[in-house]
Amino acid sequence: MAQVSVVSVNEENLKFFLPIISEEEQEAFRQGGRQGLGAVRDGMACGVLLFQYDGASIQIQYLAVSDSERRKGIGTILVDRLCRLADRDATPIFLDFFVEGDAEEDERVDFFESLYCFSCSRDSDGDHGNAYYVSVDQLKNSVLKQHAGRERTGLSKFYDRSTYKQRAILKKVGVSTAIIGEADTAVRQLCCFIGKEEDPLAAVFFQYDANPGVFQLTYLWAQRGKDAVLLRLLALVYDIMFEGGAASIPEIKGIRMTAVRQEAERMIAYLFPKKKQMGTCFSAVWDIGDFPLPQNSYLESEIESKDM
Numbered sequence: 001m002a003q004v005s006v007v008s009v010n011e012e013n014l015k016f017f018l019p020i021i022s023e024e025e026q027e028a029f030r031q032g033g034r035q036g037l038g039a040v041r042d043g044m045a046c047g048v049l050l051f052q053y054d055g056a057s058i059q060i061q062y063l064a065v066s067d068s069e070r071r072k073g074i075g076t077i078l079v080d081r082l083c084r085l086a087d088r089d090a091t092p093i094f095l096d097f098f099v100e101g102d103a104e105e106d107e108r109v110d111f112f113e114s115l116y117c118f119s120c121s122r123d124s125d126g127d128h129g130n131a132y133y134v135s136v137d138q139l140k141n142s143v144l145k146q147h148a149g150r151e152r153t154g155l156s157k158f159y160d161r162s163t164y165k166q167r168a169i170l171k172k173v174g175v176s177t178a179i180i181g182e183a184d185t186a187v188r189q190l191c192c193f194i195g196k197e198e199d200p201l202a203a204v205f206f207q208y209d210a211n212p213g214v215f216q217l218t219y220l221w222a223q224r225g226k227d228a229v230l231l232r233l234l235a236l237v238y239d240i241m242f243e244g245g246a247a248s249i250p251e252i253k254g255i256r257m258t259a260v261r262q263e264a265e266r267m268i269a270y271l272f273p274k275k276k277q278m279g280t281c282f283s284a285v286w287d288i289g290d291f292p293l294p295q296n297s298y299l300e301s302e303i304e305s306k307d308m
Contacts, residue, residue: 017045025062035051035053060082079292092288095112095283117291121283130258130265131278131279133256134276138274187206189240202233203219
């Protein structure tokens with residue numbers, strides 16, 4: 001069997017790898033911010049790994065292998081090459097992903113657990129957690145109903161601020177635009193914060209889910225010790241949803257949410273005790289200095305300098 005060559009994926013050779021890259025990732029790559037490595041055997045593209053580098057760490061965004069080359073070590077080769085590139089300046093590598101249903105049946109968990117140089121698990125410190133679904137009936141009958149209907153003093157709409165001020169607020173609450181995404185016009189009124197722009201006390205962000213009538217609570221945050229402020233903020237958002245505060249918001253059937261911190265996990269458990277668990281968030285982290293493969297175990301072709 002011919003050995004595998006690894007090449008840098010760029011605008012010039014991207015079309016060569018398109019059959020094994022999802023349309024969503026193709027668009028993200030063209031918009032910039034993504035870099036990639038591609039695997040080639042016998043002149044045919046057989047695997048691709050896309051990642052982001054923010055100056056401090058590398059986040060794997062996409063890993064795929066062509067059907068005919070699966071179970072032949074192509075994914076391991078691509079991850080190995082990325083680790084060797086990152087090892088030059090000890091750059092951390094990680095991957096966050098969501099698993100619906102039984103994690104034991106998810107290929108991503110199996111793959112990264114099989115790489116002795118990666119640690120793959122739910123984060124015991126609460127940086128990654130569980131995903132939940134709350135029906136509209138559970139939402140309407142939650143603790144929030146008891147706190148709704150109060151004066152909206154101190155409530156500020158995130159998207160009423162300029163782009164510059166939005167970025168400043170996101171920096172303060174510790175989240176990036178990649179996490180909160182670009183909120184649909186229908187739910188922008190629900191993206192709110194309490195406090196000053198330079199010192200927000202609590203913030204909440206929503207997106208409109210792909211499923212009609214389902215909202216996605218993308219980020220929930222409060223300063224340490226400000227859980228009461230966060231509860232008040234959520235009650236005010238509840239008021240906007242159900243008490244005639246925003247007629248343009250579509251009918252709500254339910255909300256999907258992920259507890260990404262222990263504080264959020266506790267808040268969700270308090271508000272929605274009958275919530276339905278939809279899945280689990282995992283994180284795979286490279287153990288710097290270790291590699292999936294022995295040196296020179298495959299054909300190492302020349303790769304352009306690490307453009308980071």
